[in-house]
Amino acid sequence: MTSFTSTVFTPESMSVPGGTETVLRGGRHLFPLLPQAFAGVRRIAVLGWGPQGRAQARNLRDSLAGTDITVAVGLRPGSASAADARAHGFTEADGTLGDWLEVASGADLVILLVADAALAAHHEEVFAALRPGATIGLSHGFLLGHLTAAGGDFPPGHGVIAVCPKGMGDSVRRLYEQGEQINGAGINASFAVHADPDGHAVDRALAWSVALGAPYTFRTTLRSEYLSDIVGERAVLLGAVHGLVECLYRHYLLSGDDAVTAYERSCENITGPVARTVSRDGLRAVRETLPAAGREVFDRAYAAAYRPARELVAEIYDEVADGTELRSVILAERRLADRPMSRIGGSPMWSAGPAARARRGERELPVEAFTAGMFVATMAAQIDEFADRGHPWSEIVNESVIEAVDSLLPYMHARDVAYMVDNCSRTARLGARRWGPRFQAAYEQLALPAAESGSTDPALLAAFTSHPVHEALASAAKLRPTVDISVA
Amino acid sequence: MTSFTSTVFTPESMSVPGGTETVLRGGRHLFPLLPQAFAGVRRIAVLGWGPQGRAQARNLRDSLAGTDITVAVGLRPGSASAADARAHGFTEADGTLGDWLEVASGADLVILLVADAALAAHHEEVFAALRPGATIGLSHGFLLGHLTAAGGDFPPGHGVIAVCPKGMGDSVRRLYEQGEQINGAGINASFAVHADPDGHAVDRALAWSVALGAPYTFRTTLRSEYLSDIVGERAVLLGAVHGLVECLYRHYLLSGDDAVTAYERSCENITGPVARTVSRDGLRAVRETLPAAGREVFDRAYAAAYRPARELVAEIYDEVADGTELRSVILAERRLADRPMSRIGGSPMWSAGPAARARRGERELPVEAFTAGMFVATMAAQIDEFADRGHPWSEIVNESVIEAVDSLLPYMHARDVAYMVDNCSRTARLGARRWGPRFQAAYEQLALPAAESGSTDPALLAAFTSHPVHEALASAAKLRPTVDISVA
Numbered sequence: 001m002t003s004f005t006s007t008v009f010t011p012e013s014m015s016v017p018g019g020t021e022t023v024l025r026g027g028r029h030l031f032p033l034l035p036q037a038f039a040g041v042r043r044i045a046v047l048g049w050g051p052q053g054r055a056q057a058r059n060l061r062d063s064l065a066g067t068d069i070t071v072a073v074g075l076r077p078g079s080a081s082a083a084d085a086r087a088h089g090f091t092e093a094d095g096t097l098g099d100w101l102e103v104a105s106g107a108d109l110v111i112l113l114v115a116d117a118a119l120a121a122h123h124e125e126v127f128a129a130l131r132p133g134a135t136i137g138l139s140h141g142f143l144l145g146h147l148t149a150a151g152g153d154f155p156p157g158h159g160v161i162a163v164c165p166k167g168m169g170d171s172v173r174r175l176y177e178q179g180e181q182i183n184g185a186g187i188n189a190s191f192a193v194h195a196d197p198d199g200h201a202v203d204r205a206l207a208w209s210v211a212l213g214a215p216y217t218f219r220t221t222l223r224s225e226y227l228s229d230i231v232g233e234r235a236v237l238l239g240a241v242h243g244l245v246e247c248l249y250r251h252y253l254l255s256g257d258d259a260v261t262a263y264e265r266s267c268e269n270i271t272g273p274v275a276r277t278v279s280r281d282g283l284r285a286v287r288e289t290l291p292a293a294g295r296e297v298f299d300r301a302y303a304a305a306y307r308p309a310r311e312l313v314a315e316i317y318d319e320v321a322d323g324t325e326l327r328s329v330i331l332a333e334r335r336l337a338d339r340p341m342s343r344i345g346g347s348p349m350w351s352a353g354p355a356a357r358a359r360r361g362e363r364e365l366p367v368e369a370f371t372a373g374m375f376v377a378t379m380a381a382q383i384d385e386f387a388d389r390g391h392p393w394s395e396i397v398n399e400s401v402i403e404a405v406d407s408l409l410p411y412m413h414a415r416d417v418a419y420m421v422d423n424c425s426r427t428a429r430l431g432a433r434r435w436g437p438r439f440q441a442a443y444e445q446l447a448l449p450a451a452e453s454g455s456t457d458p459a460l461l462a463a464f465t466s467h468p469v470h471e472a473l474a475s476a477a478k479l480r481p482t483v484d485i486s487v488a
Numbered sequence: 489m490t491s492f493t494s495t496v497f498t499p500e501s502m503s504v505p506g507g508t509e510t511v512l513r514g515g516r517h518l519f520p521l522l523p524q525a526f527a528g529v530r531r532i533a534v535l536g537w538g539p540q541g542r543a544q545a546r547n548l549r550d551s552l553a554g555t556d557i558t559v560a561v562g563l564r565p566g567s568a569s570a571a572d573a574r575a576h577g578f579t580e581a582d583g584t585l586g587d588w589l590e591v592a593s594g595a596d597l598v599i600l601l602v603a604d605a606a607l608a609a610h611h612e613e614v615f616a617a618l619r620p621g622a623t624i625g626l627s628h629g630f631l632l633g634h635l636t637a638a639g640g641d642f643p644p645g646h647g648v649i650a651v652c653p654k655g656m657g658d659s660v661r662r663l664y665e666q667g668e669q670i671n672g673a674g675i676n677a678s679f680a681v682h683a684d685p686d687g688h689a690v691d692r693a694l695a696w697s698v699a700l701g702a703p704y705t706f707r708t709t710l711r712s713e714y715l716s717d718i719v720g721e722r723a724v725l726l727g728a729v730h731g732l733v734e735c736l737y738r739h740y741l742l743s744g745d746d747a748v749t750a751y752e753r754s755c756e757n758i759t760g761p762v763a764r765t766v767s768r769d770g771l772r773a774v775r776e777t778l779p780a781a782g783r784e785v786f787d788r789a790y791a792a793a794y795r796p797a798r799e800l801v802a803e804i805y806d807e808v809a810d811g812t813e814l815r816s817v818i819l820a821e822r823r824l825a826d827r828p829m830s831r832i833g834g835s836p837m838w839s840a841g842p843a844a845r846a847r848r849g850e851r852e853l854p855v856e857a858f859t860a861g862m863f864v865a866t867m868a869a870q871i872d873e874f875a876d877r878g879h880p881w882s883e884i885v886n887e888s889v890i891e892a893v894d895s896l897l898p899y900m901h902a903r904d905v906a907y908m909v910d911n912c913s914r915t916a917r918l919g920a921r922r923w924g925p926r927f928q929a930a931y932e933q934l935a936l937p938a939a940e941s942g943s944t945d946p947a948l949l950a951a952f953t954s955h956p957v958h959e960a961l962a963s964a965a966k967l968r969p970t971v972d973i974s975v976a
Contacts, residue, residue, distance in 0.1 A: 246932070250738055311823075311830065318819040324812050331806040335799075342799065347933035348940075434926070441734070441925030445835040452836075 002219045002392045008037040008203050009210070014218075014475050016393035017468030023394065024217045025479055027184040028063075030210045035067045037207035038109070039200035041135070045107035047074040047100045047126070048114035049081035050425070051169025052139055056113060056212060058088060059176045063211035072096045074103030076118065101129040109204065111137035116427045117333050120146045127155045133197070135159035135204060141226025142427060144194070149323045160194035161205040164225050165212060166398040167407030168424070176213035184481045186213030187407060188398050190220040215480030218394035228391055230320045232399040234431040235313050235439075236382045237408055238424065242344075242417050242432055243439025244378065245270065248371055249349040251448060260359070263352035269368040270375050271413035277367060279405040282473050283379065284465060286372050294369035296456075301373025302380075302464065303457035304450035308442035310381035316435055317385060325431070332430050341429060345418040353416045374447060376464075378439075379404070383469050393472040401473060490707045490880045496525040496691050497698070502706075502963050504881035505956030511882065512705045513967055514698045515672045516551075523555045525695035526597070527688035529623070533595035535562040535588045535614070536602035537569035538913070539657025540627055544601060544700060546576060547664045551699035560584045562591030564606065589617040597692065599625035604915045605821045608634045615643045621685070623647035623692060629714025630915060632682070637811045648682035649693040652713050653700060654886040655895030656912070664701035672969045674701030675895060676886050678708040703968030706882035716879055718808045720887040722919040723801045723927075724870045725896055726912065730832075730905050730920055731927025732866065733758065736859055737837040739936060748847070751840035757856040758863050759901035765855060767893040770961050771867065772953060774860050782857035784944075789861025790868075790952065791945035792938035796930035798869035804923055805873060813919070820918050829917060833906040841904045862935060864952075866927075867892070871957050881960040889961060 003022040004011060009030065013020045044064075046057040053073070061071040073090040075082055077099060090097040097103075104110045104126055112119060112126065123143060130136070136158050138144075147153055154160045165172045167187035179185040189212060191205040209217040220228075233239065248266035257265065277286050287298050319325040379400055386396045412420045421432045490509045492499060497518065501508045532552075534545040541561070549559040561578040563570055565587060578585040585591075592598045592614055600607060600614065611631060618624070624646050626632075635641055642648045653660045655675035667673040677700060679693040697705040708716075721727065736754035745753065765774050775786050807813040867888055874884045900908045909920045 246929070250742070254738070254741055308830065314823060315820065318823060319816055322815060322819055324815045324819070327810060327812045328807055331810055331812070332803065335802060335806060342796065342934055344929075344933045346937040348937060437925040437929035438922070441832075441928060444734070445832045446830055449834040449836060 002394070004202050004219050006037075006203055006206055008033050009206050014394070014479065016472045016475060021218060021392055021394050023479060024206055024210070025184070026186060026210045026214045026216060028179060029183065031063050034064060034207050034211055035069060037203045037210075038069060039203050041108040041204060042069055043107045043109075044069065044071045045074050045103045045110045046071060047104060047110065047112050049073060049075060049079070049085050050113060050115060052165070052172070053113035053169070054084070054088070055169040055173035055176075056111065056139070057090065058173060059212045060208070062176075063213070070096065072098065072103050072107065074098060074100035076100050076114070101125060105129045105131060107131075107134060109135045109137055109208070111139070111208075112143065113139060116142045116146075116329075116425065119143055120330070130155070130158060132157065135161060135201070137208065138162040138222070139164050140229050141222045142230075144222045145226050145230070145323070145326050149326055154195060157197055159196055159198065159201045159204070160222075161201050161208075162192040162194065162222055162225060163189050163205055163208045163212065163217075164191070164229065165189045165214065166403040168411065170411065171407040172212060179213050182481050184215045186215050186480075188402060188476070188480065189214035189217050190225055190395055190398070191217055192220050192222045192225055194222045216476070218392065218398075220392055220395050224391055224395060227317065227320055227389070228386060228395050228399040230325065230427070230431065231313065231317050232382065232403070233424075233428045234316045234320075234325075234435040236379050236400055237404055238421060238428060239432040239435035240309065240312075240378050240439040241270065241375075241409075241412070242421050242436035243441075244374060244443055245417055246347065246349065246436070247440045247443040247448070248374070259349075259352040260355045263349060263356045264359070264365060265368045266371055267349070267353070267417055268356045268365060268413075269371045271409045271417070273365050273367045274372050274375055275405040275409035275413065278401065282470055282477070283376060283401065284470050286367060286376055287465075289367055290369050290372075294367075297369035298373035298376075299456045299461050300451050300454060301370045301447075302377040303455065303460050305374040305377035305443060305447040306381055306460055308446040309378040309439070310385060312435070312438055312442055313382050313385040317389060328434065329427055329430050333426070343422045344433070345422050347418060350416055350418045370451070374443065380464055380467065380469070383467075394476065397469060397472045397476050401469075402476065490882070492690050492707050494525070494691055494694055496521050497694050502882070502967065504960045504963060509706060509880055509882050511967060512694055512698070513672070514674060514702045514704060516667060517671065518698045519551050522552060522695050522699055523557060525691045525698075526557060527691050529596040529692060530557055531595045531597075532557065532559045533562050533591045533598045534559060535592060535598065535600050537561060537563060537567065537573050538601060538603060540653070540660070541601035541657070542572070542576070543657040543661035543664075544599065544627070545578065546661060547700045548696070549577075550664075551701070558584065560586065560591050560595065562586060562588035564588050564602070589613060593617040593619060595619075595622060597623045597625055597696070599627070599696075600631065601627055604630045604634075604817075604913065607631055608818070618643070618646060620645065623649060623689070625696065626650040626710070627652050628717050629710045630718075632710045633714050633718070633811070633814050637814055642683060645685055647684055647686065647689045647692070648710075649689050649696075650680040650682065650710055650713060651677050651693055651696045651700065651705075652679070652717065653677045653702065654891040656899065658899065659895040660700060667701050670969050672703045674703050674968075676890060676964070676968065677702035677705050678713055678883055678886070679705055680708050680710045680713055682710045704964070706880065706886075708880055708883050712879055712883060715805070715808055715877070716874060716883050716887040718813065718915070718919065719801065719805050719874075720870065720891070721912075721916045722804045722808075722813075722923040724867050724888055725892055726909060726916060727920040727923035728797065728800075728866050728927040729758065729863075729897075729900070730909050730924035731929075732862060732931055733905055734835065734837065734924070734928045735931040735936070736862070747837075747840040748843045751837060751844045752847070752853060753856045754859055755837070755841070755905055756844045756853060756901075757859045759897045759905070761853050761855045762860050762863055763893040763897035763901070766889060770958055770965070771864060771889065772958050774855060774864055775953075777855055778857050778860075782855075785857035786861035786864075787944045787949050788939050788942060789858045789935075790865040791943065791948050793862040793865040793931060793935040794869055794948055796934040797866040797927070798873060800923070800926055800930055801870050801873040805877060816922065817915055817918050821914070829914075831910045832921070833910050835906060838904055838906045858939070862931065868952055868955065868957075871955075882964065885957060885960045885964050889957075890964065
């Protein structure tokens with residue numbers, strides 16, 4: 001499932017637990033190969049100007065500058081994004097901005113980056129507008145989930161490929177820009193080939209991924225991508241982080257901390273020192289940087305949080321795989337048709353955020369052992385559940401660790417977690433609202449009392465310290481340059 | 489939909505907002521009419537010995553003592569309940585205890601009170617065992633929901649009726665026993681006729697309900713019962729109460745209370761003085777018993793909690809009506825096949841319960857205005873959502889108010905809320921786990937900050953004080969004697 005060959009690029013083998021996976025290392029030195037790899041694609045339509053649309057349209061255009069391949073942006077009638085697209089150089093005047101169906105009808109590769117709900121409602125209009133043989137491009141598996149649930153399918157005769165950056169749109173652009181100085185900086189991506197009528201699907205997908213700036217690209221299926229993506233954002237990427245910091249903030253308040261200290265020991269710690277340590281030195285390093293007493297606290301927190309988190313990840317996985325989660329998103333979209341989604345940023349903990357951020361210059365915040373133990377346990381729970389369900393290791397480490405520490409958490413660190421939950425995709429927002437509170441309750445009602453009891457679980461800890469994920473993470477780390485994302 | 493006639497009993501008209509509903513008032517003086525009303529039923533099988541099975545089998549047997557109608561209990565092979573059934577006088581020796589399929593095959597009315605999961609897995613075996621023309625009896629709509637989801641149906645040629653006590657099994661028995669002293673004490677019930685091949689379904693259902701001791705019986709449909717029952721237990725009957733007390737306990741701790749005081753102001757207050765006030769004097773009385781300053785606090789809490797609670801009740805309703813909630817229960821049952829459900833009773837707040845209960849003799853605990861405002865707002869939110877979705881008023885007040893204050897909350901007062909959540913039906917336990925944390929988060933992240941802001945909502949308050957539910961509750965109260973349930 002994970003191996004592939006290319007007539008243009010030179011994939012390599014990455015060592016992972018139990019074997020190898022084929023990957024393509026990226027970089028700007030590969031840009032001259034893009035016209036050949038795009039195999040007959042001379043016009044690319046990017047439909048939608050959300051964070052992914054904006055980042056991908058710009059990266060593709062910049063990477064293809066000087067070639068005869070053009071990139072045009074298609075927007076729905078009356079889209080509020082037209083002005084911003086023009087400000088970034090996509091204009092009606094030069095034919096690189098227009099109505100989404102018209103732009104789609106003129107392109108050889110049509111990348112669907114409109115919001116999930118719009119895609120669910122209007123994909124048939126887009127399909128009908130495609131020119132014969134045009135390739136359909138996706139950046140996550142939502143549409144497959146929707147078509148499966150609704151009994152539909154992709155139109156025959158068209159290639160269907162996905163390139164899925166393992167990070168939010170803003171970071172796909174930001175790291176691409178940093179790639180001018182550090183070749184290969186970027187957001188890793190998976191690709192999938194769902195339909196390949198002319199045999200060029202793999203090369204086109206790889207070209208797209210290289211043009212986005214992916215440090216390395218691995219192969220998955222649309223179904224596997226869909227499952228890991230939707231589950232991951234409900235669990236350790238977003239929902240679980242939100243639930244964990246709400247739980248820990250109150251926990252530290254109740255143990256006597258003032259609001260800013262409680263914020264620092266919970267939210268600030270995860271988005272700052274914990275995320276940085278994992279990003280630079282891997283998961284095991286979080287525990288190893290702690291003094292002996294801190295390690296004991298870490299071990300207690302890890303043992304207490306792992307099983308409640310694992311049960312929830314399994315529950316989320318079952319509901320996503322069954323289609324139940326998607327049905328609930330569709331039901332929510334109907335209820336929300338008349339009124340805005342309530343925001344969660346009013347929760348008292350977020351008012352402590354500015355003061356905590358203002359203190360940042362004063363000193364280096366150390367890793368908080370208890371917070372780190374619960375967070376790393378949640379990450380390990382997701383890793384283990386994904387491994388049990390048969391995901392490729394590249395997908396596991398990217399969707400559970402790398403996307404968190406190199407894309408999402410740095411953004412949460414710059415703003416805060418609530419801002420992130422209130423401003424991500426609607427499918428992710430709804431998912432975080434559904435599952436964040438479940439994680440919070442599981443941590444409060446199961447993990448905290450277990451941690452108070454003081455017992456550890458040597459077998460669980462041994463499984464963590466000797467976990468194959470450390471090897472997979474180390475292999476992935478070798479494939480990309482170390483670069484701290486700069487967040488405005 | 490709500491009107492009915494009987495050839496045996498004398499229904500009466502109950503005034504409800506916008507019209508009337510037909511109801512049958514119960515009482516022991518009606519027991520002599522039971523053989524006629526049971527119309528050809530000479531043997532009743534009660535399958536299952538959970539709280540409902542145990543209560544219903546005993547009540548039916550006692551009400552039918554001296555008639556030629558016998559009641560037999562059927563248990564699955566190897567059931568751990570056989571000894572308890574024997575201890576209550578159902579024995580193999582006199583033919584009133586046996587294998588569930590054998591007992592079912594010998595009965596004219598077969599009441600299915602086994603656990604939902606067992607019913608989902610084995611209903612076809614029971615259907616196959618029925619004698620021709622036997623009536624199928626249900627006490628909630630779960631099986632209809634399951635059959636709808638699975639594309640199945642009830643077997644043709646059999647009557648299908650439901651009698652659904654609006655209270656837990658223990659209270660169905662306990663109040664029935666108290667009915668020896670106070671005629672008419674009991675748990676109200678709804679009935680539904682889903683299939684009526686011989687025209688006697690209504691009378692049989694009424695006889696069953698009267699024999700259980702229902703103070704009054706109203707009519708609904710199996711679908712309407714299913715929706716209100718499954719939504720109600722996820723919302724104000726169980727899930728929301730759990731979420732609310734978890735939220736309020738921490739809230740009072742953070743405002744400086746010691747653990748026992750925080751427990752008294754949250755959990756103890758709802759299960760004690762608030763529930764008692766609603767039970768005796770109605771919903772509006774909770775606000776009216778407060779001094780002027782307390783009313784202002786109540787109004788603020790009410791205004792802050794109503795909308796978040798209403799949104800969640802609407803979400804639950806959508807998911808139950810869509811079948812999504814039932815799918816998630818089935819997925820959870822599969823995951824739980826190998827391991828027990830984790831318990832929530834370890835949450836720190838419950839350790840304060842015994843000390844709070846020990847203080848009860850010392851003084852009368854007053855209604856806590858803030859707690860009461862949030863709880864009553866949640867009740868009003870469920871009432872309004874049920875009314876918008878077209879439920880009969882008897883169903884609304886029983887499923888949103890009377891079942892809470894006269895059955896469940898008194899039991900939670902005797903034990904605690906966590907005990908209740910950990911010991912109710914699996915469908916309810918799973919539902920409370922799914923939705924309790926959602927309510928907790930909505931109260932914490934939306935309602936508490938709104939209440940802090942100090943604003944009230946005069947229009948929302950006016951809608952509450954002039955709410956038609958007060959008339960419906962008053963009508964319902966006239967139909968039953970005032971009796972405080974005695975909980976061992």
